Amino acid sequence: MSTKKDYLKETIQHIDIKKHNVIPLVESFKDMAFQARNLYRAAKYYDMMLEDKNCSVILCLAGSLFSAGLKNVVVDMVRNNMVDAIVSTGAIIVDQDFFEGLGFKHYIGTQWVNDNELRDLMIDRIYDTYIDEEDLRICDETVGKICDTLEKRPYSSREFIWEMGKYLDKHGKNKESVVYEAYKNNVPIFVPAFSDCSAGFGFVHHQWHNPDKHVSLDSAKDFLELTKIKLEAFETGIFMIGGGVPKNFTQDVVVACDVLEKEVPMHKYAIQITVADERDGALSGSTLKEASSWGKVDTTYEQMVYAEATIAMPLVTGYAYHKGNWKNRKKREFAKMFL
Amino acid sequence: MSTKKDYLKETIQHIDIKKHNVIPLVESFKDMAFQARNLYRAAKYYDMMLEDKNCSVILCLAGSLFSAGLKNVVVDMVRNNMVDAIVSTGAIIVDQDFFEGLGFKHYIGTQWVNDNELRDLMIDRIYDTYIDEEDLRICDETVGKICDTLEKRPYSSREFIWEMGKYLDKHGKNKESVVYEAYKNNVPIFVPAFSDCSAGFGFVHHQWHNPDKHVSLDSAKDFLELTKIKLEAFETGIFMIGGGVPKNFTQDVVVACDVLEKEVPMHKYAIQITVADERDGALSGSTLKEASSWGKVDTTYEQMVYAEATIAMPLVTGYAYHKGNWKNRKKREFAKMFL
């Protein structure tokens, strides 16, 4: 029988968009058709967001992106002022990013494997990638420990993730972390379903053992804070990878401002990379034109790209990186609004 | 130019599974291939969950299911003791179910429409379905009003939805509501990303106007409560429509029990109806075999069905309804654990 070491040999390596000037390639997609042309447009709109002095950029992340080698794409976006706020699923931020910040790794695997054998070896699988569950348990516990040190009150996920950044600043073993970089650069990170990830295990442990007085997670506060950012930012562009809660939550802040009787424009730019289909009527694959009927997204600069993120995200982001319009942007540092 | 009335004419009618004995049809799928055979197996496993005296059933809902005519399928599941706990997206429970409980309707529309015109008329579109946004704003406000009446402390989504059920009991205009029926039958409903829906607007309004002392939403408490239900239930089966947060959250409770050093079995039965693809590595389309590597789902009775829910869910649920094994189940009434 195989041992754990037989499975966990080669580690995932994150792509470095700084090394690949994809501008000529992406521009050659401009006059083609189908998804090449769509990808070009999405890249152009992202670059336009960065060039537009008045536009703040919100990045929405869903899917197992960081375990798949896309973590440093976002690290570079944060470092280079290419994003002003992040809304994500919990798995990306905690199980994958904070996890690597603690010094752990993801491993190259395969989907053609016996999952029962993996379970016996405490190896977790994400399609063709492996995780050492013993590492992941340490990640869970670290969240629990952070809870134990905090004042016992409701927190937005942004507040808590800021504490995780502070933790990595002191104890982290890998500075290539979005949680850490966002902490250093005052880029707020929101995870509206924050208990739905490795962090959830830490919180359950904390609340179970502290039934009377404990840290709680206020997802309404998340929504209020992101709404305040929209009020402060006014003009916004959204860059979505995948759909799910981050897509819906971020689109909704336009309506939330309206509920507070504050007038703000719809998201001026909106791009989404996704393989989700619109024909089941679900949110993830719903078109940005549909979002426009809800008053959330303007239709002048919107583009969906039907492509899997590991291929498309480096092209879209790399295009904007090498265009260099981020060099002239002022830093928003929205996290300072809440300090 | 068209008026709102031109668009909002015909209302969505919910399918009534009680009227269609689909057992012979679904059994004829047994010896076919591809998704017909998979659908038969999923139906059989759901029926086995209901027949298994020791098995508690958790229903996971994602996608625009109730606006599409599937609301009464779940109303009947709750009424007839075919489900013991529900984990859902917010849109289904608030924007669609509670919304109809307040007396509002969804309308038959089309995706071949000018969304800018819809926006001007305050009509929101979900693929081929329309909503009167003025109705939806009343739904938002009602959530805000419920907030205002409550003690100012953190709530799990389950607690808050219980309050919504109580509200419908007094003020509701349509008893065909899952929120209402679950309230009457002590079936707990969890929405782990509860601010990510119409309710979010109510909470933002409430917290904005009550900055110091307000209701907050504790999603960690959600996770703790569902974990307690797993501990109480011990043996469980999960019936998932779509993926997203409800799928992940519900699978995770097995690990949460382990984190609390309590031994419970993996989910013994697991079925999922989805069109999501596994090849992008994201959670929604990830196989139940993959979940088994994480120690969440047993592989003996698991079946994914690649089908859109409006067609497949009435067949799977109708099969189990007409089989009648729910008649012999004891009621769990897990909501009573928290009263």
Next chain:
Amino acid sequence: MSTKKDYLKETIQHIDIKKHNVIPLVESFKDMAFQARNLYRAAKYYDMMLEDKNCSVILCLAGSLFSAGLKNVVVDMVRNNMVDAIVSTGAIIVDQDFFEGLGFKHYIGTQWVNDNELRDLMIDRIYDTYIDEEDLRICDETVGKICDTLEKRPYSSREFIWEMGKYLDKHGKNKESVVYEAYKNNVPIFVPAFSDCSAGFGFVHHQWHNPDKHVSLDSAKDFLELTKIKLEAFETGIFMIGGGVPKNFTQDVVVACDVLEKEVPMHKYAIQITVADERDGALSGSTLKEASSWGKVDTTYEQMVYAEATIAMPLVTGYAYHKGNWKNRKKREFAKMFL
């Protein structure tokens, strides 16, 4: 190690639409949304084709439909005058239908299997279905033998398949065959890519051993014959399962008539059941509205259904069967045009 018998145990059973009155179920889909509503519309349009005295019906088949248990659906359509011409892939007509006509069977299998082991045992796999390759070789050879008996000249696939029907009439072991029933009922069957299937092996064998004088397959003649049928039929409706060559070929006959300077109407009704996506620009998933730009399909009664065929085809066809409008149709017997 397993033997062939271990794998080839349970046989695929074809669904019998006559036994399931799905009218109430399908009508309950009418006022729902998404694919349920689309499926209802497709079923209604198919029924309208049969009710319309002037409309001839062309059925287009692609995908591994008959090995999956849908063969008898089409047998019943032919027997009950619900279809006037068939355009198909070769695999369905030869490898699956003629194959079963010779007395062979398809077996229930699984996709979770070692394909190298299957190959060693001479078992061919179609997703979750098995075929005994030794049976299939006999099917190939039978085609070769039919070739040997025919006059050496170019044949349309329709002509050749008519010979296959005649062969089954004499030597067949299973009367539940579309090739046989179509032969008896003078329903022409076209396979425009006829060498691309089990028949191809028979032809290669025949031509290799008869290099100078042999049967050849004239796919241009196929197109000419179907064009003649369109000229004769004038008003037409098309019912497509899957896309590929049958979809394109059948849509194209409208243009072919125009090329011959004969005026005929576009296909008046058009429905398609498919899971193909439109976003890659390929024909299989292209919308029927797009086909309308080419002057092939009218847009008044067109409906695509995004669903896998094993579930959707019995519902659409069963609806029309139980509606009974086929009882009042005159038989077209287009095959007689070529006798």
Next chain:
Amino acid sequence: MSTKKDYLKETIQHIDIKKHNVIPLVESFKDMAFQARNLYRAAKYYDMMLEDKNCSVILCLAGSLFSAGLKNVVVDMVRNNMVDAIVSTGAIIVDQDFFEGLGFKHYIGTQWVNDNELRDLMIDRIYDTYIDEEDLRICDETVGKICDTLEKRPYSSREFIWEMGKYLDKHGKNKESVVYEAYKNNVPIFVPAFSDCSAGFGFVHHQWHNPDKHVSLDSAKDFLELTKIKLEAFETGIFMIGGGVPKNFTQDVVVACDVLEKEVPMHKYAIQITVADERDGALSGSTLKEASSWGKVDTTYEQMVYAEATIAMPLVTGYAYHKGNWKNRKKREFAKMFL
């Protein structure tokens, strides 16, 4: 109302893989996950095919590839000895390649358009691309004229396409044509469903007006000829874009050799770029492992990439082009076998 000129303004520009050294980008995909990693592997296997002295390469094309800007990718593959035989759908070779060889163009369009208006203007739409139908009719007629000049007998598609190349050599207006380059370089092109495209209209016209003595299309001869090439080539690799008839036909030649009692190896290398899903059991999305159960494809070097072709094909092909292993290949010139 718009005129034709309003729609047909910007032309599709074909990507030039020679200009983009994508090796570093594609190699950075190697240690990522999901489709990036799969794309790297496919690129590597294609390069291995070219490096392997004994391996002949067959390219299979399906989908609207050349109208989308991928034509010159294949022109360069033919010019630079990166492919030894091509199997394609008719639309790519006739409606798109030969069409451009005659001097016509494809135009940038959009799917958000009124197709009835396009039809009135004689503009054909392929998703987001437009064609002037008057140009296309000239293409149809040219095929008809070529028929009229030929000896009246059955032709394989390869023979006929060779005549089309000869025609372009004399009368062509754009040398960037695969039909032309393949003619010059003795690379055979097969279109097994040759009547299913613009050529079909030419053939119908020819046969209608020459009922007694005419050119016919022998698709069995296609299969025999490709089988002879496999016998001559012995070791082969297949590079598939999309599925459909080209995929099946090319995989089948291994079995055809066996039917002739000639021993040849399975296809040693096999890669496929497709968005087709395997869960409907159809050929296009069926895995290469499944093909292995049929004895068609070896599983040592096989890789499917789930990606749309306009993005993925330039990366896979560009990688192999810039690797340069094609420089050391001997030319097969299989077309000479039939001269």
